Amino acid sequence: MTQAEAGAFKILKGLGIAIVIVVSLVLIAVYWQPVLSTIVDVWNYLIDRIPTDGGQRTAVLVYMIAAVVMGVLFSQAGHFTAYGIAMGLVPLLWVLFWEGFPPLGLHPVWTSNMGVAHLRPSQVALWAVVAAVLTTLVFVPLEMREKWQRRRRSRRG
Secondary structure, X not given: OOHHHHHHHHHHHHHHHHHHHHHHHHHHHHOHHHHHXXXXXXXXXXXXXXXXXXXXXXXXXXXXXXXXXXXXXXXXXXXXXXXXXHHHHHHHHHHHHHHOEHHHOEOOHHHHHOOOOXXXXXXXXXXXXXXXXXXXXXXXXXXXXXXXXXXXXXXXX
């Protein structure tokens, strides 16, 4: 690619980003109330699904904290392969904790040994999705910040 082509590509890339920003602002302005209503509905849905049992509630809280920590730790690896690993580990370990792996004879006796009542599979799946979203919300901004800092350092010399 020649220098002129690279310059043209950068201009078109900037124009594309500007268009995406304007379209996003218009969509936010037009659909502000439905989006806000949906966010509130999702929040209320999650609040209603928090387990009432103290042990289950503690397990969910520890899991959410672990999802955030995994997002931070894997963001330090500096690439999206680490994000893929985190996105696999976070929900799979959660499901393994609650459901075990019955085909291999691995049943979750550790939950009863800890005095934690079994969580319904639908709740296990719900909190696995929430943890994946949390991991993403932590990982992606940290990764973007790291990328921005690398670019800034490379420009300085």
